Amino acid sequence: xxxxxxxxxxxxxxxxxxxxxxLFLAALGGVAIxxxxxxxxxxxxxxxxxxFFPFWxxxxxxxxxxxxxxxxxxxxxxxxxxxxxxxxxxxAIALPTALFVAVIPFVGIYxxxxxxxxxxxxxxxxxxxxxxxxxxxxxxxxxxxxxEFWFLVPMPKGPLETAxxx
Amino acid sequence: MTADLASLLLGFQxxxxxxxxxxxxxxxxxxxxxxxxxxxxGANGIAxxxxxTFAMSPVSAIIxxxxxxxxxxxxxxxxxxxxxxxxxxxxxxxTFDGYxxxxxxxxxxxxxxxFIGSFVGALFAIIMITLLAPLVAKLALQFGPxxxxxxxxxxxxxxxxxxxxxxxxxxxxxxxxxxLAAVGLDTVTGQLRMTFGxxxxxxxxDFLVVVIGLFGLSEIFLSVEEGLSFKGGRAAIRLKVVxxxxxxxxxxxxxxxxxxxxGCFMGITPAGATPASFMSYAIAKRSSPDGDTFGKGNIKGxxxxxTAAHAAGTSALLPMLALGxxxxxxxxxxxxxxxxxxxxxxxxxxxxxxxxxxxxxxSMYIGNVVGLILVxxxxxxxxxxxxxxxxxxxxxxxxxxxxxxxxxxNAYGDIVTMFVFGVVxxxxxxxxxxxxxxxxxxxxxxxxxxAFRQSLLISQGDLSIFWSRPLVASIxxxxxxxxxxxxxxxxxxxxELKPQQG
Numbered sequence: 001x002x003x004x005x006x007x008x009x010x011x012x013x014x015x016x017x018x019x020x021x022x023l024f025l026a027a028l029g030g031v032a033i034x035x036x037x038x039x040x041x042x043x044x045x046x047x048x049x050x051x052f053f054p055f056w057x058x059x060x061x062x063x064x065x066x067x068x069x070x071x072x073x074x075x076x077x078x079x080x081x082x083x084x085x086x087x088x089x090x091x092a093i094a095l096p097t098a099l100f101v102a103v104i105p106f107v108g109i110y111x112x113x114x115x116x117x118x119x120x121x122x123x124x125x126x127x128x129x130x131x132x133x134x135x136x137x138x139x140x141x142x143x144x145x146x147x148e149f150w151f152l153v154p155m156p157k158g159p160l161e162t163a164x165x166x
Numbered sequence: 167m168t169a170d171l172a173s174l175l176l177g178f179q180x181x182x183x184x185x186x187x188x189x190x191x192x193x194x195x196x197x198x199x200x201x202x203x204x205x206x207x208g209a210n211g212i213a214x215x216x217x218x219t220f221a222m223s224p225v226s227a228i229i230x231x232x233x234x235x236x237x238x239x240x241x242x243x244x245x246x247x248x249x250x251x252x253x254x255x256x257x258x259x260x261t262f263d264g265y266x267x268x269x270x271x272x273x274x275x276x277x278x279x280x281f282i283g284s285f286v287g288a289l290f291a292i293i294m295i296t297l298l299a300p301l302v303a304k305l306a307l308q309f310g311p312x313x314x315x316x317x318x319x320x321x322x323x324x325x326x327x328x329x330x331x332x333x334x335x336x337x338x339x340x341x342x343x344x345x346l347a348a349v350g351l352d353t354v355t356g357q358l359r360m361t362f363g364x365x366x367x368x369x370x371x372d373f374l375v376v377v378i379g380l381f382g383l384s385e386i387f388l389s390v391e392e393g394l395s396f397k398g399g400r401a402a403i404r405l406k407v408v409x410x411x412x413x414x415x416x417x418x419x420x421x422x423x424x425x426x427x428x429g430c431f432m433g434i435t436p437a438g439a440t441p442a443s444f445m446s447y448a449i450a451k452r453s454s455p456d457g458d459t460f461g462k463g464n465i466k467g468x469x470x471x472x473t474a475a476h477a478a479g480t481s482a483l484l485p486m487l488a489l490g491x492x493x494x495x496x497x498x499x500x501x502x503x504x505x506x507x508x509x510x511x512x513x514x515x516x517x518x519x520x521x522x523x524x525x526x527x528x529s530m531y532i533g534n535v536v537g538l539i540l541v542x543x544x545x546x547x548x549x550x551x552x553x554x555x556x557x558x559x560x561x562x563x564x565x566x567x568x569x570x571x572x573x574x575x576n577a578y579g580d581i582v583t584m585f586v587f588g589v590v591x592x593x594x595x596x597x598x599x600x601x602x603x604x605x606x607x608x609x610x611x612x613x614x615x616x617a618f619r620q621s622l623l624i625s626q627g628d629l630s631i632f633w634s635r636p637l638v639a640s641i642x643x644x645x646x647x648x649x650x651x652x653x654x655x656x657x658x659x660x661x662e663l664k665p666q667q668g
Contacts, residue, residue, distance in 0.1 A: 018597055025338055032345050035360045047622040050355040053615045054348045061341035067334045081596055086391040093390045094589065097383070097564050101585045104568070105578055113565040117558070125557035139562065143569070151218050153573045 025065035032058030108158030177524025197237015214570030263467030287477035347611020383588025429477025446474030
């Protein structure tokens with residue numbers, strides 16, 4: 001993990017993130033244990049029941065996660081998760097991606113993709129609106145041809161494609 | 167032995183079919199592009215393209231996909247040397263000396279050394295596969311479910327014991343993988359596990375979707391931290407430089423062979439190409455008389471990690487072919503491909519699917535020769551890819567990841583799952599949880615559980631079946647030894663340390 005301090009922003013320690021993630025994993029293991037007990041985690045006449053394997057996996061996961069938790073609490077290291085300006089950059093990519101995923105059911109994957117590419121080019125690449133929109137439309141049209149006609153893999157489509165008769 | 171040679175010739179016939187040669191070329195070019203682009207790795211690139219190969223014959227499909235793998239191995243070196251950006255994790259060690267060489271104006275030498283090293287490493291590993299794989303498969307034909315479970319146990323134990331990093335985190339990552347694999351319909355009893363009434367969860371987690379999220383999306387998030395633009399030198403390679411570098415390479419033959427051996431060893435065990443490259447670099451540095459010039463542009467610092475990484479990446483296919491147990495995440499995705507094309511992975515492949523196995527092995531020879539020529543000839547063009555604005559590359563890769571995730575089962579839910587795994591993968595990488603064991607566990611989870619349950623069906627619930635026979639007992643013993651290796655190391659170190667402190 002990089003400990004260098006950039007000129008801008010401040011460091012975010014991994015301590016609390018480490019603890020939260022370990023707790024999350026321990027809970028995940030707990031869920032697996034509970035569901036496996038419901039199915040029966042013991043032995044039937046002919047061998048292990050359906051819940052046997054996931055039960056022990058869940059137990060191992062919880063145990064490992066709790067060990068990580070204890071180690072983190074004992075060590076109290078100053079390890080850095082990321083710098084704030086780094087996280088801002090990650091957010092600048094991750095949030096539009098989340099938005100892209102969220103609108104796919106409404107405008108289809110090609111429309112959503114074009115919107116995201118245009119947005120990225122404009123916001124991150126600082127290109128003109130016209131260039132960004134043009135590049136996005138051309139690229140997604142290319143994708144459309146490749147996947148719908150060459151590979152014959154139908155992707156989720158929206159009202160735009162319906163209007164064009166696909 | 168002669169029978170194997172005949173099979174290999176048959177394989178060359180398969181591989182030399184014009185359509186297969188074309189797929190090979192497509193695979194190599196795509197692979198090098200994937201290798202150059204940060205955020206698109208071998209495992210992830212293959213995972214995205216896998217659903218598109220359903221209509222192809224399995225041989226053509228695996229030839230194309232494995233060539234993507236070779237291409238990605240070659241391509242990783244280009245950006246490491248010219249841009250100081252490792253396109254792939256296994257080329258991180260190549261940046262240590264490759265980038266300084268490029269800054270001294272010796273980019274062409276560094277690139278050629280890296281490519282020749284990669285080629286030699288791969289060739290060494292392919293020859294080993296040709297000779298050993300049939301023997302291992304023959305041995306494995308006698309395996310029953312307990313032996314298979316033992317081998318898988320060994321593979322996973324090797325991650326915990328030899329993978330480096332925190333063993334507890336490795337264990338946790340692996341268990342997440344096993345849990346994900348268990349979600350959905352239990353094939354033995356027909357019961358639903360951990361679905362909580364959700365139809366989406368009933369389908370289970372497809373490993374391709376997990377791989378695309380973990381290795382694709384999260385890589386984009388990671389690489390964006392470094393900033394939004396790439397800066398680097400240009401390079402074209404002249405033929406004269408190729409010959410001169412080849413001569414230099416030959417003078418380092420001992421280093422090359424040692425790197426090959428390190429690579430093959432790390433590749434067969436699931437440690438993989440990345441630790442192999444670091445280990446080879448470290449050993450080369452320690453054993454060289456001019457070790458202090460490492461990191462300042464020593465050509466040996468390029469040869470050692472590249473040779474080992476390629477040897478490891480290639481030899482990872484040996485256990486995948488002969489045992490059905492992949493030695494790396496990329497091999498794991500290829501193994502998943504076998505199952506999707508309707509082939510049963512494991513030693514029976516060598517008996518029932520001779521065309522497939524030997525066609526693949528033969529294509530490895532041809533693919534690496536063609537790949538070497540291709541990268542040497544076309545370096546400037548491939549390097550130019552990184553001059554495309556990052557905003558465009560990143561958004562295109564995200565769209566491609568989404569299309570790849572959707573096409574696995576034509577389900578929108580998979581795109582959401584992919585995104586979630588992208589975020590989880592980013593957090594896990596930042597907290598130094600290894601992702602490779604998690605992916606391997608997702609791919610092998612069902613098979614591991616099946617082998618375990620079948621063993622217990624045979625023994626009627628008696629666990630002693632795992633150490634009742636000499637073969638299974640010895641594999642399990644090695645597994646436990648490897649698993650507890652970090653503990654042994656600690657115990658051995660303690661008495662050494664005390665006198666130094668006193």
